[in-house]
Amino acid sequence: MNSSYVIKPNDESTPAKVVLLTFDDGPKDEKMINSLMDTLDKHHAKAxxxxxxxxxxxxxxxxxMIHDRDQIIGNHAWDHEDLQKMSSSEAKKQVTDVQQIVKDIIGEKPQFFRPPFGSGNEAxxxxxxxxxxxxMTWSNGSLDWDKSTKNRPDKVIQNVLDQLHPGSNILMxxxxxxxxxxxxxxxxxxxxGYSFVDPRAIELQSR
Structure with a gap:
């Protein structure tokens, strides 16, 4: 992953036309999660x-349930608040508390972090x-959170396609x-011609 949060192949033998699928702000609803995962399974995709x-x-x-269905858990902070507006110690606790509760439940800690609103700093x-x-933040926003997209699946699709590029890190x-x-x-x-990158293949050191 480069500094713009785009997925880049490690070598020429790796396809460049890949996208990373990500879903924020959960877990909320069992029915919705199962439906998302059913679709991911249908397309042999990980997110x-x-x-x-x-x-x-x-x-x-x-x-x-997400973990048991072989999808990947990421850390999105304890509360959905702007971490940049917190003290360094408060923001750190938002990160480490999620690490701990996830480990307690599924036996392993997340390896990926996205700050709420994409808002962070060096600390x-x-x-x-x-x-x-x-x-990471993202490089392709579906805008599914925006009021203009509410109840408009077609808008979600078009927003992603309008921003599509090889290595797209898609926020949903x-x-x-x-x-x-x-x-x-x-x-x-x-x-x-795009395929879906398995997050477990991503190097954990950004470039």
Whole structure:
């Protein structure tokens, strides 16, 4: 992953036309998560589910379900708040508390971190690195969180396609219209020659 959070192949034998699929702000709803994972399985795709600690605490079984279905857990801080506005120690606790609760539930800590709102600083990046995680934001935003996209699966798809580039790090959320959009989106990406990178193949040191 480069400094713009784009996925780059390690060597020429690795396909450049890949995308990284990510879903933020969960886990929220069992039905939506299962539907997302059913679609991912249909397309033989893996994704990072960036979770908030407060949601994990309320519904630990949903975190375990994501893990048990062989998808990847990422750290999205304990609360969905702007970490840049916190003290370094407060922001660090937002990171480490998620690491601990995830380990307690699934037996391993996340290896990827995304700050809420994509908002961070060098102190936060250092804290994430101390935890052995790769810090990332995104390079392709679906805008599924924006009011203009609410209840518009077609808009989710078009927003991703409008920003599509080799190595796209695609930001999505656990939302009903994103669930409805996913199968068609992945089908269109495949038709354009793209495949889905397994997050476990990503080097944990950014370049």
């Amino acid at each position: 990072i589910f960036f979770v908030n600690g407060n949601r994990v605490k309320r519904q630990p079984k949903l975190l375990k 936060l990046k250092d804290a994430v690195k101390e935890e052995g995680m790769l810090y 959320h656990e939302l009903p219209w994103t669930v409805d959009a996913l199968d068609e989106l992945l089908t269109l990406l495949e038709k354009k």
